[in-house]
Amino acid sequence: MSFVKWKRVFRLLLKDKLGLIGFALMAFFIVVAIFAPFIITHDPQAQHYSDNGDLLNMAKPSSEHYFGTTNMGRDIFSQVVAGTRVALVVGLTCAVMVTIIGTVIALVAGYFGKWVDDLLMRITDIVYGIPFLPFAMIMVAVLGPSIWNIIIAIVLISWRTTTRVIRSEVLSIKQRTFIQAAKLNGAGSFRIIFRHIAPNIIPLSLVFGSLAMGWAIITEASISFLGYGDPLLVSWGKILFDAYIAHAITEAWWWVIPPGLSITLLVMSGFFVSRSLEEILNPRLSR
Amino acid sequence: MMNSLLDIKNLSTNYQSLAGPVRAVEDVNITLNPGESLGLVGESGCGKTTIIKSIMRLLPKDATSTGEIIFDDKNLLEISNSDMRKIRWDRISIVTQSAMNSLDPVYKVGDQIVEAIRTHESVSKQEAWKRAEELFEIVGVDKDRLHEYPHQYSGGMRQRAIIAMALALNPDLIVADEPTTALDVVVQAQILKRIREIQKRTKSSMIMVTHDISVVAETCQKVVVMYAGKVVESGSVKEVFEEPHHPYTMGLKNAFSDIKGEKFELISIPGYPPDLVNPPKGCRFAERCPFATDICYETTPDNTEVNNGHIAACHHVDKVNEMREEAKKRETWSNFDKGVAHK
Amino acid sequence: MVSFIFKRLIQTIITLYILITLLFFMFRILPGDPTTMFVDAALPLEAREAVLEQFGLDKPLHEQYWLYMKNFVQGDFGISFNSREPVVDLIGHYLMPTIFLMGSTILLALVIAIILGAVTAWYRGSKFEAIAVSVALFFRSAPIFWIGMVALAFLSHQLNLFPIGGMHEPGQGSNGFFETYFTLEFLHHLILPSIVGAAYYVASPMLVMRSSMIEIMDEDFIELNRAKGLSEKAILFKHAVRNALLPVVTEIALIVGFAIGGQVLLEVVFNWPGIGRLIVDSISRNDYPVAQATFFLMGVIVIFLNLIADILYGYLDPRVTYKKG
Numbered sequence: 038m039s040f041v042k043w044k045r046v047f048r049l050l051l052k053d054k055l056g057l058i059g060f061a062l063m064a065f066f067i068v069v070a071i072f073a074p075f076i077i078t079h080d081p082q083a084q085h086y087s088d089n090g091d092l093l094n095m096a097k098p099s100s101e102h103y104f105g106t107t108n109m110g111r112d113i114f115s116q117v118v119a120g121t122r123v124a125l126v127v128g129l130t131c132a133v134m135v136t137i138i139g140t141v142i143a144l145v146a147g148y149f150g151k152w153v154d155d156l157l158m159r160i161t162d163i164v165y166g167i168p169f170l171p172f173a174m175i176m177v178a179v180l181g182p183s184i185w186n187i188i189i190a191i192v193l194i195s196w197r198t199t200t201r202v203i204r205s206e207v208l209s210i211k212q213r214t215f216i217q218a219a220k221l222n223g224a225g226s227f228r229i230i231f232r233h234i235a236p237n238i239i240p241l242s243l244v245f246g247s248l249a250m251g252w253a254i255i256t257e258a259s260i261s262f263l264g265y266g267d268p269l270l271v272s273w274g275k276i277l278f279d280a281y282i283a284h285a286i287t288e289a290w291w292w293v294i295p296p297g298l299s300i301t302l303l304v305m306s307g308f309f310v311s312r313s314l315e316e317i318l319n320p321r322l323s324r
Numbered sequence: 325m326m327n328s329l330l331d332i333k334n335l336s337t338n339y340q341s342l343a344g345p346v347r348a349v350e351d352v353n354i355t356l357n358p359g360e361s362l363g364l365v366g367e368s369g370c371g372k373t374t375i376i377k378s379i380m381r382l383l384p385k386d387a388t389s390t391g392e393i394i395f396d397d398k399n400l401l402e403i404s405n406s407d408m409r410k411i412r413w414d415r416i417s418i419v420t421q422s423a424m425n426s427l428d429p430v431y432k433v434g435d436q437i438v439e440a441i442r443t444h445e446s447v448s449k450q451e452a453w454k455r456a457e458e459l460f461e462i463v464g465v466d467k468d469r470l471h472e473y474p475h476q477y478s479g480g481m482r483q484r485a486i487i488a489m490a491l492a493l494n495p496d497l498i499v500a501d502e503p504t505t506a507l508d509v510v511v512q513a514q515i516l517k518r519i520r521e522i523q524k525r526t527k528s529s530m531i532m533v534t535h536d537i538s539v540v541a542e543t544c545q546k547v548v549v550m551y552a553g554k555v556v557e558s559g560s561v562k563e564v565f566e567e568p569h570h571p572y573t574m575g576l577k578n579a580f581s582d583i584k585g586e587k588f589e590l591i592s593i594p595g596y597p598p599d600l601v602n603p604p605k606g607c608r609f610a611e612r613c614p615f616a617t618d619i620c621y622e623t624t625p626d627n628t629e630v631n632n633g634h635i636a637a638c639h640h641v642d643k644v645n646e647m648r649e650e651a652k653k654r655e656t657w658s659n660f661d662k663g664v665a666h667k
Numbered sequence: 668m669v670s671f672i673f674k675r676l677i678q679t680i681i682t683l684y685i686l687i688t689l690l691f692f693m694f695r696i697l698p699g700d701p702t703t704m705f706v707d708a709a710l711p712l713e714a715r716e717a718v719l720e721q722f723g724l725d726k727p728l729h730e731q732y733w734l735y736m737k738n739f740v741q742g743d744f745g746i747s748f749n750s751r752e753p754v755v756d757l758i759g760h761y762l763m764p765t766i767f768l769m770g771s772t773i774l775l776a777l778v779i780a781i782i783l784g785a786v787t788a789w790y791r792g793s794k795f796e797a798i799a800v801s802v803a804l805f806f807r808s809a810p811i812f813w814i815g816m817v818a819l820a821f822l823s824h825q826l827n828l829f830p831i832g833g834m835h836e837p838g839q840g841s842n843g844f845f846e847t848y849f850t851l852e853f854l855h856h857l858i859l860p861s862i863v864g865a866a867y868y869v870a871s872p873m874l875v876m877r878s879s880m881i882e883i884m885d886e887d888f889i890e891l892n893r894a895k896g897l898s899e900k901a902i903l904f905k906h907a908v909r910n911a912l913l914p915v916v917t918e919i920a921l922i923v924g925f926a927i928g929g930q931v932l933l934e935v936v937f938n939w940p941g942i943g944r945l946i947v948d949s950i951s952r953n954d955y956p957v958a959q960a961t962f963f964l965m966g967v968i969v970i971f972l973n974l975i976a977d978i979l980y981g982y983l984d985p986r987v988t989y990k991k992g
Binding site for chain 2: 886887888890891892893894895896897900901906910946983984985986
């Protein structure tokens with residue numbers, strides 16, 4: 038992008054407060070995730086004892102344990118910080134994969150049309166008929182509870198939304214004159230799709246990518262909450278699962294609020310960023 | 325003095341825009357007597373529609389109007405919202421510019437006419453529906469089609485439906501905002517004929533807003549010519565079109581084929597209307613006027629009454645005969661570049 | 668219209684068929700010994716053999732598939748490993764609570780979404796709009812089970828306003844249909860999970876409603892209605908909302924898609940005896956026949972609600988001709 042374009046982006050961003058908040062929040066979580074090992078105050082899995090040797094069972098927040106401890110005496114602050122990494126890895130990996138898969142299917146369906154389009158869209162319809170969370174649960178139950186299996190399960194379903202939206206955009210771009218011109222000039226299908234159509238699709242793909250990130254994080258949390266989380270990792274969903282099992286809602290709000298609020302804020306930042314991207318990259322969509 | 329139906333005095337309307345207030349209409353005076361029909365002419369963007377929306381109080385929230393719009397001894401700019409609602413359609417109805425989109429797509433056309441009637445009169449549904457049937461007869465559409473939805477109508481039929489709706493409550497004033505622009509020529513002629521007949525019959529007053537002076541010539545007694553938010557010339561149709569005193573009116577005449585069918589080469593006025601955020605000093609038409617002199621760029625011309633009731637706002641009304649001769653020639657309009665030079 | 672519905676029905680049947688097939692492969696092609704997946708290791712030997720035979724797991728894949736389809740068409744979903752009841756009976760038992768909770772949740776969400784969407788568009792640029800949109804987005808971003816936990820903690824445990832979960836107090840509401848679902852006591856249990864679910868679902872239809880309203884408000888017919896002297900209330904509700912509803916109807920299908928997932932979590936948190944909790948329990952108990960049938964049922968719900976949304980759309984918009992499915 039040229040300098041002028043960047044200036045316009047910057048100006049738009051300054052005007053768009055929610056977008057700014059979104060970018061700031063996301064940057065904050067990314068920084069926390071990168072520097073997690075330096076931020077945590079304790080080993081998230083270590084059990085802590087009080088001075089007289091008792092297990093710190095759901096201790097209140099203190100200067101030693103900022104968010105208090107779990108029923109197993111683990112430091113909740115460190116768990117939440119460590120969970121940021123898991124959430125971002127799941128969110129970003131899924132977002133990238135979903136965007137690539139969804140966009141490629143949409144490009145192929147939209148560009149070739151006819152039976153290819155028909156077939157791919159019927160498949161999309163069928164995927165729309167699959168209940169997302171139960172499917173992910175069964176996949177993880179069958180394949181084994183690891184973070185990669187969770188990611189695969191999420192990606193296998195999530196591409197449907199991206200595909201549907203991008204395809205209709207491809208259909209409209211296909212009609213434009215420069216595509217017709219490229220065809221007349223003898224450009225091959227592959228070249229037209231990737232050199233001419235794809236660049237016009239990228240803004241919309243990014244918008245849906247940041248939405249997919251939010252989706253993936255919530256889904257991972259939900260799967261973990263249902264007890265199918267990766268046993269080797271501390272994720273926000275798993276912290277909530279432990280809290281739920283321990284009936285912490287009645288006794289230890291500090292165990293429930295931080296991980297839940299973290300999920301909410303990160304997912305929300307995804308919404309704000311996507312909305313903002315939409316306005317910056319696709320001025321025609323904004324009013 | 326005769327009591328006029330509508331008396332617009334010094335009306336100015338501003339819109340807000342990112343670049344600053346847009347002075348869409350400035351210092352406009354229009355008088356309309358009962359039963360009279362008046363044409364409001366000018367290029368698109370000259371403020372015609374803004375005047376209509378000011379009368380109906382349909383301007384967006386950020387717009388402000390000053391001056392007076394006296395209708396039936398009440399200033400429409402000052403009465404309460406509920407009083408205004410009572411005047412809308414019952415006293416003043418409107419035939420909109422884009423009949424294509426002026427009907428609600430999810431209701432039957434008949435129901436929409438019935439709704440207009442029942443908003444203002446407490447009559448039964450059956451009675452209102454019967455009146456809608458009569459109205460359709462007047463505008464020449466089969467009454468069975470009242471049961472259809474707008475998307476099942478052709479463009480001309482929708483326009484007729486809107487006209488029927490506009491007549492529903494026998495208003496004192498009907499405003500027709502470019503009622504025929506969206507239609508093809510044949511349908512245009514039919515609709516105009518219908519409007520003329522109806523006006524004769526109902527004796528309502530009418531304001532016909534259009535950019536097409538031949539439409540005005542066919543349907544109106546009085547005309548107001550507008551340019552860039554201001555009235556440049558007004559008077560009876562006969563006088564203004566036969567003896568135009570403002571160069572813009574002369575130019576407009578050239579841009580349309582003559583009323584009586586005399587063959588003219590169509591000559592258009594070169595250039596574009598000025599930016600209304602920063603309107604030029606002096607006469608707003610000066611930049612496009614082949615007869616403009618220094619004074620035109622300096623001072624705003626006064627309204628001169630060139631004949632009884634015929635008013636023109638031009639510094640050079642005394643040289644009118646000369647200008648009229650020159651204005652008929654194509655070179656006059658194409659050979660000058662001074663507007664650009666002056667910038 | 669009839670031919671349109673017919674065509675969509677055929678499409679729906681094809682979709683269902685593929686869903687069933689998918690289900691078959693989901694459990695069989697995956698790595699690992701299928702018998703351990705299908706058969707509870709705790710079962711006595713003869714019972715294990717009976718199960719293997721019932722599903723034809725000793726036979727080649729294509730024969731298994733044939734048997735599987737035959738059972739499906741006959742509505743025979745097998746016997747629960749856990750309760751030893753026929754799966755059909757078991758699901759029948761759990762379905763009603765889900766229908767009540769899901770129905771009330773989606774209905775509540777839609778009503779709130781339509782009202783808030785309309786009002787925020789009407790008062791565009793106001794403080795109210797900013798707050799309403801932010802709050803809706805907050806609840807849309809929060810995990811539903813977390814909102815449920817927090818709501819239970821504050822409204823049930825702290826303030827004692829609602830029961831702490833379940834569908835009835837112990838010892839009540841197991842007599843007949845009416846005694847079970849049409850009592851104040853049931854309603855009292857229904858309110859909190861419905862509100863939590865609705866808070867989660869409300870944002871997307873609300874935002875769709877809002878932008879659709881903003882578009883409609885610029886339409887010429889809205890201005891003509893104003894010129895007709897209609898009151899603002901009449902214009903808002905009779906014309907603007909009525910037209911803006913159309914895209915929201917399409918949105919219903921999408922809500923239902925994720926409402927199924929939300930339903931599972933809602934039922935777990937609120938201890939609601941529906942098919943959402945059933946599927947979680949059956950998967951954790953390796954009760955494969957129940958899990959498979961419940962999953963299928965959820966797919967059917969999503970697919971059929973999609974179909975209904977399609978038909979409803981045509982009914983609301985006179986411009987849709989149904990010529991093209």
